[in-house]
Amino acid sequence: MAQDLLCYLRNKWAEDEDEEDEEEEEEERDWWSKFYASMEDKDPKSPRGTNRDRLKIYGCELEAVPEFEGLQDFCQTFPLCKPGRAPVPGRHPEPVGCFKGLFRIYPVPEAAGAAPAPRCFQRLPPRQPQPCLVRVYVVRAFELSPRDVTGLSDPYVLVALGKKTLGQRDQYVPNTLEPVFGRMFELTATIPLEKDLRVTIMDHDKVPPDQEIGSTTIDLENRLLSHFRAHCGLPTLYHAAGPACWRDQLCPSRALELLAGTRGLPGPRFSRGGTALSLSGQRFELRHFERGQPPLRHAGAPRERLALHVLNLCELVPEHLETRGLQSRARPGLEQGKVQMWVDIFPISLGPPGPPVNIDPRKAEGYELRCVVWNVRDTDLGDINLLGQRMSDIYVSGWLDGLPEQRQHTDIHYRSLDGSGAFNWRFVFPFEFLAAEKLCAIRRKEHVWSLDETLLKVPPKLILQVWDNDKFKADDLLGILELELTRLPRPARSARLCQASPRDLPWLSRVRLSLSRLSLSRLSPSRLSRRRRSPLDLFRRRRARGWWPCTTQDEGGQRLSGKLELSLELLTAREAEERPAGKGREEPNKHPTLPEPR
Numbered sequence: 289m290a291q292d293l294l295c296y297l298r299n300k301w302a303e304d305e306d307e308e309d310e311e312e313e314e315e316e317r318d319w320w321s322k323f324y325a326s327m328e329d330k331d332p333k334s335p336r337g338t339n340r341d342r343l344k345i346y347g348c349e350l351e352a353v354p355e356f357e358g359l360q361d362f363c364q365t366f367p368l369c370k371p372g373r374a375p376v377p378g379r380h381p382e383p384v385g386c387f388k389g390l391f392r393i394y395p396v397p398e399a400a401g402a403a404p405a406p407r408c409f410q411r412l413p414p415r416q417p418q419p420c421l422v423r424v425y426v427v428r429a430f431e432l433s434p435r436d437v438t439g440l441s442d443p444y445v446l447v448a449l450g451k452k453t454l455g456q457r458d459q460y461v462p463n464t465l466e467p468v469f470g471r472m473f474e475l476t477a478t479i480p481l482e483k484d485l486r487v488t489i490m491d492h493d494k495v496p497p498d499q500e501i502g503s504t505t506i507d508l509e510n511r512l513l514s515h516f517r518a519h520c521g522l523p524t525l526y527h528a529a530g531p532a533c534w535r536d537q538l539c540p541s542r543a544l545e546l547l548a549g550t551r552g553l554p555g556p557r558f559s560r561g562g563t564a565l566s567l568s569g570q571r572f573e574l575r576h577f578e579r580g581q582p583p584l585r586h587a588g589a590p591r592e593r594l595a596l597h598v599l600n601l602c603e604l605v606p607e608h609l610e611t612r613g614l615q616s617r618a619r620p621g622l623e624q625g626k627v628q629m630w631v632d633i634f635p636i637s638l639g640p641p642g643p644p645v646n647i648d649p650r651k652a653e654g655y656e657l658r659c660v661v662w663n664v665r666d667t668d669l670g671d672i673n674l675l676g677q678r679m680s681d682i683y684v685s686g687w688l689d690g691l692p693e694q695r696q697h698t699d700i701h702y703r704s705l706d707g708s709g710a711f712n713w714r715f716v717f718p719f720e721f722l723a724a725e726k727l728c729a730i731r732r733k734e735h736v737w738s739l740d741e742t743l744l745k746v747p748p749k750l751i752l753q754v755w756d757n758d759k760f761k762a763d764d765l766l767g768i769l770e771l772e773l774t775r776l777p778r779p780a781r782s783a784r785l786c787q788a789s790p791r792d793l794p795w796l797s798r799v800r801l802s803l804s805r806l807s808l809s810r811l812s813p814s815r816l817s818r819r820r821r822s823p824l825d826l827f828r829r830r831r832a833r834g835w836w837p838c839t840t841q842d843e844g845g846q847r848l849s850g851k852l853e854l855s856l857e858l859l860t861a862r863e864a865e866e867r868p869a870g871k872g873r874e875e876p877n878k879h880p881t882l883p884e885p886r
Contacts, residue, residue: 432625435491442492450482460492462740502614502624528588535642540595562591652720652729654861667850690746710885767838767849779834786835
């Protein structure tokens with residue numbers, strides 16, 4: 289008995305090790321991967337996420353972040369009003385322009401020959417207007433004010449700078465108050481002659497004119513002149529190629545030299561290999577910043593990587609996403625929603641910038657879930673036959689959450705006296721999945737008269753129900769099983785080990801009893817319990833088979849009401865075409881072949 293248990297534990301340990309140590313090809317990282325990682329949609333403690341880039345997502349405008357001083361550290365804005373016009377009581381006079389400047393008063397030293405106080409204005413920007421390339425990235429909007437009778441809107445984006453306006457009304461997102469735009473607009477402007485960037489969210493109407501939902505205005509001159517380097521945010525890692533390629537005009541080492549000169553410091557001195565530098569009496573080494581991190585896929589030169597790490601210590605504007613409130617002239621003082629975006633400004637005199645960031649929304653990928661219902665055990669007995677025996681006519685139904693029209697049923701296992709049933713029945717559920725958000729994308733028309741489809745996003749959840757078939761009354765629900773495909777509970781290897789809660793698994797108590805006898809120091813009960821309880825991601829695992837518990841609601845709460853033996857297989861749309869399989873036991877009855885149950 290002890291040897292059998294030892295063999296079982298060793299096999300189980302080897303299976304778990306193979307599952308968790310199996311190397312998968314790293315998915316191509318894009319901007320949305322960085323965005324959702326920053327939103328904590330993915331586990332930041334995972335080993336594969338230790339060296340990934342992160343965005344700084346601000347819940348306000350960049351000007352409202354306290355450490356950036358309103359981006360008016362170089363010059364402040366003073367409104368200009370016409371003299372002689374009496375303001376309306378309780379209201380500020382309406383400005384007719386603005387003056388930008390900064391005033392500083394320096395004390396005169398009393399002692400003769402004493403050095404004067406250091407001045408703030410060491411380096412001034414060019415006096416001539418600067419032609420600039422401006423890239424505006426509008427990611428998404430939320431909490432929009434509805435403009436349609438349905439309580440929703442059909443929003444799209446307009447971007448205006450100077451006399452130029454970009455945006456197309458036919459590129460709207462239908463029937464939503466939380467649109468994901470993923471749009472990049474590129475304009476040229478001469479700053480400060482064209483400094484006010486206006487981003488407007490419009491509501492598309494079938495018959496023009498369209499209604500304005502709200503807009504926000506950004507002063508590009510302040511961002512270009514600010515010493516916080518607000519014209520282009522600093523990423524956390526330096527990539528020489530790939531989706532996160534360095535996009536600024538100046539490389540990190542050159543940017544560090546200019547920053548040191550602006551702050552009155554001597555330039556940085558790099559070692560021969562670029563793995564160390566000295567700046568202002570301090571020494572920085574690259575190995576201290578990248579200790580314990582796996583190598584980057586598109587890593588640049590050590591000199592540039594180290595310079596970027598030091599720049600990120602200088603309290604400059606990081607690579608970010610700002611959240612700006614939308615205002616409407618028709619409803620002054622009432623916020624009409626929020627838009628998340630960022631702006632990059634590149635003076636043409638510094639040379640061409642790097643490639644733009646691709647923020648096109650990810651498209652949902654087609655998948656097919658195949659669920660084979662093999663057996664049912666220990667279900668409740670809901671009827672009484674003519675001999676007075678308790679029995680049930682069992683069948684199983686299933687569908688994916690949000691897709692009730694795909695509901696499927698097994699055949700009926702009649703007159704089960706012990707709550708057991710054999711089916712060998714296949715459910716087939718096609719669906720679309722957004723891998724970045726880990727949500728299913730469902731498109732449907734809300735009403736018969738709707739012209740556009742509404743996009744719904746729901747978690748990928750398989751819902752299975754065990755029923756007792758009745759001929760002269762409504763069927764009785766015996767148990768429910770809900771399986772979230774991205775966090776799939778580990779199945780039991782047999783019906784006897786299948787319990788309603790992992791804490792009640794009886795095999796753990798036997799493991800604890802046998803560990804002391806077999807001296808298995810490396811297989812601690814707590815480690816075995818953690819491995820047993822850790823959920824599976826079916827989108828990575830692709831297959832799973834075993835027993836899962838069904839539950840029902842009683843007065844005392846949830847209780848175990850049956851056990852289902854299932855095999856789950858997840859295929860891409862292309863794999864499903866190459867390996868077709870019919871529903872139930874229909875042709876093509878393969879992958880796997882399902883025989884008639886005995």
